Amino acid sequence: MKIFGAPLSPFVRKLMIYCAERDLTYDHVPIFPMGPDGQNPEFQAASPMGKIPAIEDDGFTLADSSAIIHYLEAKHGALLLPKEAQAVGRVIFFDEIADTALAAVTAPIFFNRVVLPKFMGKDGDLAAADKAERETLPPILEKLEKTMPENGNFLVGDALTLADIALASIFVNFKHGGVSVDASAYPRLAAWLSATWARPSFVRQLAMEAKILG
Numbered sequence: 001m002k003i004f005g006a007p008l009s010p011f012v013r014k015l016m017i018y019c020a021e022r023d024l025t026y027d028h029v030p031i032f033p034m035g036p037d038g039q040n041p042e043f044q045a046a047s048p049m050g051k052i053p054a055i056e057d058d059g060f061t062l063a064d065s066s067a068i069i070h071y072l073e074a075k076h077g078a079l080l081l082p083k084e085a086q087a088v089g090r091v092i093f094f095d096e097i098a099d100t101a102l103a104a105v106t107a108p109i110f111f112n113r114v115v116l117p118k119f120m121g122k123d124g125d126l127a128a129a130d131k132a133e134r135e136t137l138p139p140i141l142e143k144l145e146k147t148m149p150e151n152g153n154f155l156v157g158d159a160l161t162l163a164d165i166a167l168a169s170i171f172v173n174f175k176h177g178g179v180s181v182d183a184s185a186y187p188r189l190a191a192w193l194s195a196t197w198a199r200p201s202f203v204r205q206l207a208m209e210a211k212i213l214g
């Protein structure tokens with residue numbers, strides 16, 4: 001399988017961590033969609049909307065991290081998606097929160113503080129990043145804190161699921177953008193996050209990303 005994408009994307013990271021957690025190997029084809037890579041015909045064929053990640057697997061192409069992970073679970077056997085009705089609903093809920101509310105607030109922070117200055121040679125809109133951190137993010141973290149399990153390291157049930165991978169992946173972009181989760185304000189969220197980031201899959205991924213960030 002080929003994975004097209006840039007590891008600093010929360011959605012590419014989610015797919016890479018998913019593969020690491022279940023020992024699926026892949027060839028990584030680096031694609032930064034906003035640069036010339038976006039014109040790569042193989043990538044364009046795999047990702048009709050031009051977004052990362054996308055895959056090519058034995059001639060089959062697919063884009064969108066959640067779609068790809070559902071495909072891989074169906075192909076290789078369900079491991080990180082539970083079957084029980086309420087659990088599957090909750091996993092999709094967390095995956096969706098990462099893709100919507102959190103992605104919307106990560107974007108101005110990560111893009112303006114990291115992507116524009118480091119990879120595109122442009123000044124980011126630091127005022128927009130600061131505003132997102134100060135005003136938009138805290139109410140989301142407060143709501144998220146209320147959805148965290150009281151005990152335990154997993155968001156759904158007593159084992160790792162796609163919910164943990166998706167949510168912890170997007171929080172890496174806050175970290176790269178200089179935002180940390182205050183354990184005194186959000187104790188359950190902070191505890192769950194540090195437990196998830198301590199997994200070997202995340203440790204390896206973050207080491208690789210540290211090299212990219214220099």
Ligand SMILES: N[C@@H](CCC(=O)N[C@@H](CS)C(=O)NCC(=O)O)C(=O)O
Nearest residue numbers: 009010011033051052053064065066
């Ligand atoms: N819901 C999608 C989101 C993918 C996405 O928005 N990727 C961004 C990078 S983080 C992208 O490719 N942006 C380039 C563009 O929109 O042109 C997924 O889970 O894969």
